Amino acid sequence: MERDVLEEVFERIAEARIFRNRDILRPDYVPETLPHREEQIRRLGSILAQALKGTKPNNVFIYGLTGTGKTAVARYVLKRLSVKAGELGAPFTYAYVNCRQSDTAYRVLADIAESLGLRVPFTGLSTAEVYRRIIRFLKSRRIILTIVLDEVDFIEKGRGENLLYRLTRMNGELGGEAQVSIIGITNDVKFVESLEPRVKSSLGEEELVFPPYNALQLEDILRERAREAFYPGVLEEGVISYCAALAAREHGDARRALDLLRVAGEIAERESSEKVTINHVKHARIEIERDRVEEVVRSLPLHAKLVLAAMLRLGGHRTVATTGEVYNTYKALCRAVGVEEVTQRRVSDIINELDMLGIIQARVVSRGRYGKTRLIRLDASLDAVRRALGEDYRIAPALP
DNA sequence: CCTCCACCGGAACTTACGGAGT
């Protein structure tokens, strides 16, 4: 009699002695200590501490590349501050908004309302109505509110600026009955320059810069977390410095380093290995990228998938195609699967979107007599893209 | 130096849809 497969898996994972607490390595975990960010913590803390005295803290602008601890520091300081405010009976709250997820004025306001405990539907109300409700709530409670706008540069252009402007002068409308301060976080330095002067000066009353971590600092961070996350002795010699080195190569991204370490641990656990090895980290790197690509491609709208399928049909990795070529094969593909094609203008936007997602690379070039176009190349793993596309029954039959 | 290709990319507008308030 064959042994029960599932039983085997259960036992293997349950017996694995790798992770003591895996969640500590997750990107949204806010640790007790943030090594190498003491100065930023002190500065942000001293700015926001005004709230304890009942006055509005200055607005703050935070910049630094991804994974340099901006969000973690902001969250950490605000968490500690609200505890302290609670002890002192100061009327302080904060709202955290991720503008990548909530990239319209409506959703930003909805998130703020949500953090205040107001229930708002995710559609149906007008933006102005949500704004009004927030104002009314703040007035009734005489609160000092700090709004964190993480990844502000993702707010829609144009109308978004309007939102920022309104938020910065919310205090006028509150008439001193409540006060609002804003923390803007971004990794795009150019964004700040592109802001209207009045918004820029108001938002940037204080500025905080987060430099990238170097490899040694990343090691400190990893070591600190690994101590809690793993059982003692499961990390093979050099694993941490290897993760740190890989992440340091990518502009010192701590999130990346933590991801590598976590996934390496998960792989080790699956293999019921007793140790996490450098080899596991190497596999982790591949797996992370593959998962990312598959996830992104899977959740793409139909025509974006068809454009990708056209790229596959045009050839593998090294082939470059122009917008025109891609559009033509895309059209042929549409006919083959019986879908109405969209305009070239739309496909042009789709190409940009795919580029932004890092699935393809597209750069505009001018070829003189032969016009101006974009040269497009598949950037992600061909396998991963193919597999994810294959899951869509509508286009699977037309895949090469 | 000018032309003119093969597109780029901004802006305003549609359509279809799910949902709220009254």
Add this chain to the structure above:
DNA sequence: ACTCCGTAAGTTCCGGTGGAGG
């Protein structure tokens, strides 16, 4: 029931534009 709202995807219209070839 009726009107208003936001979002996502797409369309229509159209003014650019870098540089090879004349």
